[in-house]
Amino acid sequence: MWGYKIITTNQIDYDKNNRAIRNKILALEPSLRICIACGACTATCTAGNLTPFNIRRMNVLLQRGEYDDLKSELGKCMLCGKCTLVCPRGVNLRNLILKTRETLLNDECHVL
Amino acid sequence: MQTKTIAIIGAGPAGMEASASLAKLGHQVVLIEKKASTGGHLNNWHHLFPDRRPAKELLQKLKQEVNHSNIEVMVNTAVHEVKQNDYRYELVLSEKNVINANAVLITTGFELFDAAKKEEYGYGIYNQVITNSDLEQLFQADNLAAQFKKPVKRVAFVHCVGSRDAKVNNHYCSKVCCVTAVKQSIEFKERMPETEVFCFYMDMRMFGPYYEELYREAQEKWGIVFIRGKISEASQTRDGSLQIKAEDTLASKPLRMNTDLLVLMAGMVPAEGNEHISRQFKLAIGDNRFFKSKDNHFDNQLSDTPGVFLAGACLAPMNITDTISQARAAALRIHEYLTN
Numbered sequence: 001m002w003g004y005k006i007i008t009t010n011q012i013d014y015d016k017n018n019r020a021i022r023n024k025i026l027a028l029e030p031s032l033r034i035c036i037a038c039g040a041c042t043a044t045c046t047a048g049n050l051t052p053f054n055i056r057r058m059n060v061l062l063q064r065g066e067y068d069d070l071k072s073e074l075g076k077c078m079l080c081g082k083c084t085l086v087c088p089r090g091v092n093l094r095n096l097i098l099k100t101r102e103t104l105l106n107d108e109c110h111v112l
Numbered sequence: 113m114q115t116k117t118i119a120i121i122g123a124g125p126a127g128m129e130a131s132a133s134l135a136k137l138g139h140q141v142v143l144i145e146k147k148a149s150t151g152g153h154l155n156n157w158h159h160l161f162p163d164r165r166p167a168k169e170l171l172q173k174l175k176q177e178v179n180h181s182n183i184e185v186m187v188n189t190a191v192h193e194v195k196q197n198d199y200r201y202e203l204v205l206s207e208k209n210v211i212n213a214n215a216v217l218i219t220t221g222f223e224l225f226d227a228a229k230k231e232e233y234g235y236g237i238y239n240q241v242i243t244n245s246d247l248e249q250l251f252q253a254d255n256l257a258a259q260f261k262k263p264v265k266r267v268a269f270v271h272c273v274g275s276r277d278a279k280v281n282n283h284y285c286s287k288v289c290c291v292t293a294v295k296q297s298i299e300f301k302e303r304m305p306e307t308e309v310f311c312f313y314m315d316m317r318m319f320g321p322y323y324e325e326l327y328r329e330a331q332e333k334w335g336i337v338f339i340r341g342k343i344s345e346a347s348q349t350r351d352g353s354l355q356i357k358a359e360d361t362l363a364s365k366p367l368r369m370n371t372d373l374l375v376l377m378a379g380m381v382p383a384e385g386n387e388h389i390s391r392q393f394k395l396a397i398g399d400n401r402f403f404k405s406k407d408n409h410f411d412n413q414l415s416d417t418p419g420v421f422l423a424g425a426c427l428a429p430m431n432i433t434d435t436i437s438q439a440r441a442a443a444l445r446i447h448e449y450l451t452n
Contacts (some may be wrong), residue, residue, distance in 0.1 A: 028408025036276070038342035040316045044365050048359075057364050086344045088314075090278035108124070 012028060019063030021103060025062065028099040031091045035059055041083035047076045055083055062100065074101055075100055115140050118205055118452045119213035121191055121389065124152025125174060125432055126424025126439045127219035132177035133443030139450065141183045142211050146190045146312045146385065150175065152221055158251040160432065161446055162322040170432065194392040199419060215419045215446045218403065220389060222380040222425040225274025225282065232345040233270065233376055240354045241346060241374045247296055256303040264307055267300055267373040268356060269293040270343050272311040275379030281427045286379030286429040290316055293377050294330050301334040309336045312343050312358050320431065332365040340369065380429040393420050402428050413442040421446055
């Protein structure tokens, strides 16, 4: 009305972010810790080639406690498992996505 | 001083340099090589990083060094069996030759990872896919462009082929492939300036002196493009060209690209014969399947078996500078062992 608005921060606020969900998901699929962000998963991902879905980026955000995008994005995965096949670190990405979906649902995030 | 005999297994740079050092100290050396010639992988390389020194120059120097009256070189010779009598080793070689050694140095080196095992890159399936070693052979020719059937307007280098890869059980970094890719991409551009050159990397590991400078030169002087992302696959398109896929992780977007040539930077794996050698000498093997030192700080050239020493890329992936340093260190440790 007066020509200005309040914008939210673009920073990852590491002190403010609640990493309880991340810790829960890491306990269910600990292999996420060994990701080196090479992007092979995203390169091979069918959903990622057609939509802005980016599994590597999602996993980084998850580890930082940034869940907002995650809730809307994870539904795009078709669970084909190609990401798991190409991962040079042997991260079980397919299970990670399943466990993340479950965890977010159980925490009453009814977005998926 | 009573002359002592040292058997050195493997006549690559490590074995040759150690032989020369021990000969100069007055010891008798038998240098055993299973292949037809000495020099190891140096024979297959055109120029070396980071100063682009011809590999031939090093080969010549090493060959001059081992041309010494105290050194007997046995090529086409394998070690079949080893017996230990007190502090001596009896080595049964090809054609039932037997040598008695007071000490043994293992310098069996490495082999290049078999790039065909990463089937998704299509080595051995598509003609446009070659390895770092194949490219070195092509660099020997005067006219690089004439070596290809079709014009090469674009070339892509893939780092970490068979390294840092749990899917082929090689968790370690092969160390030298990053700088080799930088070197080869510059050499390519020098010979074919019109060709677009790309390097797909996961992390750039420029660990040695003047490696980082070479990386900068590749960007600044030669316009080589570095894209951070592991190539997930190479496949042929309908018109017969090769398409690669990666994520451009710094742009957070998947990327696809047609390329006329794909160069796979095959990493280092332990030499095939190492398992046999480890059984014969009761040597410990590390989790990375290379030999394991007694102590990786102070006794890097010692094994757990007294009188058996280790040097070079049989211990871990390593460049020639470090290999030569280790060979000289091993010679000194062997000299200490034999004179005490």
